[in-house]
Amino acid sequence: MTGPVEPGSTVGVLGGGQLGAMFTVAARRLGYRIAVWDPDPDAPALTIADLPLSRPFEDASAFTVFVGSISVATYEWENVPVSVSEALERQVPVRPASRILKILQNRFEQKSFLSSRGVPVTPFRVASDPEALTEAVAAVGFPCLCKIATQGYDGKGQWRLSDQQSLDGLCRQLRGQKGQWVVEQFLAFEKELSVLVVRAAEGDRRLYPLVENIHEAGILRTTRVPAEVDPRTAEKARTLAGSVVEALEGVGVFCVELFLMPDGRLFVNEVAPRPHNSGHYTLDACTVSQFEQQVRAVCGLPLGEVQLLSPAVMVNLIGDDVNRAGAGEGLAELLRRPGAKLHLYGKKSVRPGRKMGHVTFLAEKPEAAWEAALALRQALRNPDPHEAAP
Ligand code: ATP
Ligand code: MG
Secondary structure, three states: OOOOEEEEEEEEOOOOOHEEEEEEEHHOOOEEEEEEOOOOOOOHHHHHHHHEEEOOOOOHHHHHHHHHHHHHHEEOOOOOHHHHHHHOOOOOEEEHHHHHHHOOOEHOOOOOOOHOOOOOOOOOOEOOOOOHHHEEEEEEOOOEEEEEEEEOOOOOEEEEEHHHHHHHHHHHHOOOOOHHHOEEEEEOEEEEEEEEEEEEOOOOOOOOEEEEEEEEOOOOEEEEOOOOOHHHHEEEEHHHHHHHHHHHHHOOOEEEEEEEOHHHHHHEEEEEOOOOOOHHOHHHHHHOOOOHHHHHHHHOOOOOOOOEEEOOEEEEOOOOOOHHHOOOHHHHHHHHHEEEEEEEOOOOOOOOOOOOEEEEEEEOOOHHHHHHHHHHHHHHHHOOOOOOOO
16 A cells, blocks of 8 residues: 545545445545445435446446546445456555455355355355256255345345255246355354454454344344343454454455354354444444444545444334334434434335334443334334224
């Protein structure tokens, strides 16, 4: 690295979803200008970028404008084309590097890399066409999960297979399709955990506290920090997460998702080369947020403190939740509530399963934050208290 990218320079971000928007806000606060490139004209970060570019990633003139305006580039999610990131890298630094994007955006490449480095991952097999699924499932055993190797997120492109019948059904469904699938053993984990790791070009590193994640239908619903696990497990999990980012020699913010088994074993589920939904609590509960750390790491500034200032529980507002909690009485109630921090992403259309916002509850005692989050979850389940119970 030649030296820091100074405030006043323009940072380029591939992808303009809520993660890109939160990155933009953090970068602006540190005096940077931001170029956001996202093919979707409704991407939230485009409305707040200095240079919004809503063109397909294949557009050569958009590439010229983008690369000509920026001093460094990053991305807000891993499903951007590696070819674009590689082309950018020939002219400006890209952090995390394209070689990392390439490894992490394919589940098979990612798991192969991690296991070759001695990182415990869920037992898996790859199937390079639907016909190979039967063999992969036979090697892994039931119950298992079949996941598309690329482009999956929020549990999309995943099938749970519990018996031969469900496998036959999936084979019929996928017949003739081209692609790659990873078959993974279904783990009866005790908890899902994650750790944010920030790493600078010179190798300086910060690890955020261990958090506990609760998913519903494959989508993250709630994150609780600190995680309720014994201190030894927490340390083991953080050390493992740190070693994953060291193995990658990554520069930027990484989230390492883990499964904790009832016998205390830990498995890495997956690694994201960017800030993560389970790290949104850092915006309100930590000295320096995951987005500011991304700015710092990408621009070569000193990394910030990761101290947790308060226990916190984050609840995602998914799909129609936003009409209940982010509007009308629900909105007023959340805004009045001490310790509740509401974030709405300003997405124009509400779709089932779409992340529309989140709320972070802060409290002196973890139980109080948990209770507040549970109350919100309950209210979201029963939007109208006068509705007759089934
Ligand atoms: P995200 O975008 O939320 O990170 P994703 O689509 O990349 O999700 P995964 O993280 O692989 O997919 O899986 C989503 C969720 O499905 C996990 O958080 C976990 O709850 C469950 N899951 C995934 N793999 C397994 C497994 N091998 N055994 C048990 N549950 C699993
Ligand atoms: Mg995941």
